């Protein structure tokens with residue numbers, strides 16, 4: 001059964017790869033050793049913009065799962081994932097980029113953290129959102145730039 005699932009995934013990945021062959025998009029992101037070296041947008045991230053994406057309930061909504069001492073004024077910090085304080089001491093920016101882009105690549109298929117620049121967002125995706133990542137490449141870069149400022 002597992003083998004079949006794996007084959008199916010490989011076939012789907014090939015299809016997705018083909019669909020995006022001429023485009024740069026989520027299917028073209030290169031993960032190596034749990035890290036993504038290149039900026040997704042080709043531009044540097046903006047930490048101030050990233051903070052907005054982090055707390056915006058319609059964008060990153062990261063606070064739903066992650067406490068963040070730097071955002072005390074925001075309500076409802078979830079505790080599903082680890083607190084974000086000092087996250088830049090634990091991960092390199094290239095690893096943070098991989099986590100935000102597609103957490104499954106780092107934590108495995110079972111993680112509840114969504115892939116924010118991935119086409120494998122999850123089940124029961126609204127029809128108009130199928131095939132679209134949650135964040136844009138630049139929004140991911142901005143979030144990563146913001147996370148890189150979170151040192152203890």
Ligand code: HEC
Pocket residue numbers: 054060061062063064065066080081082083087090096099100107110111112113114116143147
């Ligand atoms: C639905 C809950 C959920 C959401 C939403 C979510 N995450 Fe996560 N995140 C997790 C979980 C759970 C983990 C721990 C890894 C695991 O067990 O799968 C994690 C791990 C992480 C880590 C590694 C932390 C560490 O200290 O090791 C980072 C960084 C991170 N998330 C960033 C983000 C950012 C940025 C966002 C928003 C763009 C976000 N997460 C949204 C659930 C979530």
